[in-house]
Amino acid sequence: MGILLPEKFRHKMKGLLGEEFEAFLASYERPRKYGLRVNTLKLETDQFLRISPFAQRLTPVPWTKEAFYYEEQDRPGKHPHYHAGLYYIQEPSAMVPAELLDVQPGDRVLDLCAAPGGKSTQLAAKLQGRGVLVTNDNARERTKALAKNVELAGVRNAIVLNEEPAAIARVFEGWFDRILVDAPCSGEGMFRKDESMIAEWEKHSVERCSLMQKDILQHAAAMLAPGGTLVYSTCTFSPEENEWQIARLLADHPEMEVEAVELRYGWAAGRPDWISEELRAPLSEERLASVAGTVRLWPHLTEGEGHYAAVLRKRLTDASDQPIAERQSNRDLPDESAKQDSRGQRKSKSAPNPAGRDRSLRSEAKGAKGGRDRHSGQKLHKREAAEVDPVASWQAFASGHLPTASDWPGRLVAFGSRLYLQPYGIPSLDGLHVVRAGWYLGEAGAHRFSPSHPLALGLREMEAGSILELLSDESDTLRYLKGETLALEPDRLPVAKGYVLVCVDHQPIGWGKYSGDGMLKNELPAGWRWM
Numbered sequence: 001m002g003i004l005l006p007e008k009f010r011h012k013m014k015g016l017l018g019e020e021f022e023a024f025l026a027s028y029e030r031p032r033k034y035g036l037r038v039n040t041l042k043l044e045t046d047q048f049l050r051i052s053p054f055a056q057r058l059t060p061v062p063w064t065k066e067a068f069y070y071e072e073q074d075r076p077g078k079h080p081h082y083h084a085g086l087y088y089i090q091e092p093s094a095m096v097p098a099e100l101l102d103v104q105p106g107d108r109v110l111d112l113c114a115a116p117g118g119k120s121t122q123l124a125a126k127l128q129g130r131g132v133l134v135t136n137d138n139a140r141e142r143t144k145a146l147a148k149n150v151e152l153a154g155v156r157n158a159i160v161l162n163e164e165p166a167a168i169a170r171v172f173e174g175w176f177d178r179i180l181v182d183a184p185c186s187g188e189g190m191f192r193k194d195e196s197m198i199a200e201w202e203k204h205s206v207e208r209c210s211l212m213q214k215d216i217l218q219h220a221a222a223m224l225a226p227g228g229t230l231v232y233s234t235c236t237f238s239p240e241e242n243e244w245q246i247a248r249l250l251a252d253h254p255e256m257e258v259e260a261v262e263l264r265y266g267w268a269a270g271r272p273d274w275i276s277e278e279l280r281a282p283l284s285e286e287r288l289a290s291v292a293g294t295v296r297l298w299p300h301l302t303e304g305e306g307h308y309a310a311v312l313r314k315r316l317t318d319a320s321d322q323p324i325a326e327r328q329s330n331r332d333l334p335d336e337s338a339k340q341d342s343r344g345q346r347k348s349k350s351a352p353n354p355a356g357r358d359r360s361l362r363s364e365a366k367g368a369k370g371g372r373d374r375h376s377g378q379k380l381h382k383r384e385a386a387e388v389d390p391v392a393s394w395q396a397f398a399s400g401h402l403p404t405a406s407d408w409p410g411r412l413v414a415f416g417s418r419l420y421l422q423p424y425g426i427p428s429l430d431g432l433h434v435v436r437a438g439w440y441l442g443e444a445g446a447h448r449f450s451p452s453h454p455l456a457l458g459l460r461e462m463e464a465g466s467i468l469e470l471l472s473d474e475s476d477t478l479r480y481l482k483g484e485t486l487a488l489e490p491d492r493l494p495v496a497k498g499y500v501l502v503c504v505d506h507q508p509i510g511w512g513k514y515s516g517d518g519m520l521k522n523e524l525p526a527g528w529r530w531m
């Protein structure tokens, strides 16, 4: 019962691989591998292994220290820990590009082709809440899943965009320390994981994808800061979408160079010999040979599906080959001094800007094209925005429920009555389609502030004034995740009325509201419930 590979694909791969082709073909007879990656924004890997019911059957993914192969029958997507964002289910080879990007806390990171967000959540975990992640996809529908996964992972320092790379480059030229281009591709490496990719392959030709990749890469290069690193990756085998793209980039951008990836775990070298004559011509021998420093993951040589990745660095020199001063990145600065005020000026160490007290509020409503809030799809009316002061409403809520909120770094940004905490130092997003302007805190109403589900998911248990502690294997947990009201045992009654952070195994899973009658009203939004 093997996979029926398209004849054209078989023929091409046979030509490329020669004697190795039979081993490659045999890999399609072997079962695919399943992977999950522990979300270290929420807990440490060993902590997860202590509480996970399937920990004993997990085996390590060699290239990602917080990731594991799991057995199909364990179905980790059907466990409360999944709803608490404790891990992301991700194909093991797909974890490699974010590993190669070498993100450090405090970096400015762009994930340009990001939906549904697997690599974004991985990059966010590497940032550990410091610096900023701008995550984007040009497909509007797909940004819904992207935003949801970023929120489930509890990421506090991300901006989600729905844009073409050219539009982002106009705002963020030379701005990012790290850029991931996980490009749209013909998906040849995914045929074993998902057979529907074969039909997709017939539709999306290698040629069409190559043109998109070329365009995306040009804009990505423009957004990279000198000294910054860009990782280009695909899940396909065709040289036109891999080594050819890197050759073209090297020819067009003398300031970019390949950083060789160490070949471990059965990874294979990139193939400069597969690059067309036309693309080789403008390259020096040395630059052409450097393409061997990119990496191919073949399913017959490694424990995962087919992938390609290239690590590129922008040199710290200008056109005249003179070194240029390295921009001081956020990572070099202590937390407090890395903060910037609303005009993008650095604030002095002695002038912290506590989020809860930031009154330099700017309505992003005009930044949303067509005067719409991309989050709700609702039309924004100036009067509505003027009626409630979202900051005051938030402050009143936070002072009663979130004692440490005034210390959270970032500045408050409102879209109408919706309030976000945005990382410091972001240039104006006016004119861009903004899906999330930061960590979505909630919505200010006429009489009270309604905290959002993403706020709950981004919290630590100890940050909430009032919590309900559940265990993952008790029946109330499933009831809560299904959206039911909970009848609380007397020893679990909250001390006061109001919002309660519901936690499972000490990890937040959403809000409940207690009105003093022994019942906890469920505040889990419909789209987040257990199906």
Ligand SMILES: C[S@@+](CC[C@H](N)C(=O)[O-])C[C@H]1O[C@@H](n2cnc3c(N)ncnc32)[C@H](O)[C@@H]1O
Pocket: 094, 112, 113, 114, 115, 116, 117, 118, 119, 120, 136, 137, 138, 139, 142, 163, 164, 165, 182, 183, 184, 185, 212, 216
């Ligand atoms: C391979 S998928 C990304 C997978 C994602 N990085 C992850 O790890 O979950 C490629 C994505 O690129 C998006 N895309 C296609 N053309 C694009 C463009 N011009 N700009 C930005 N994103 C684009 C597609 O909508 C698709 O979601």
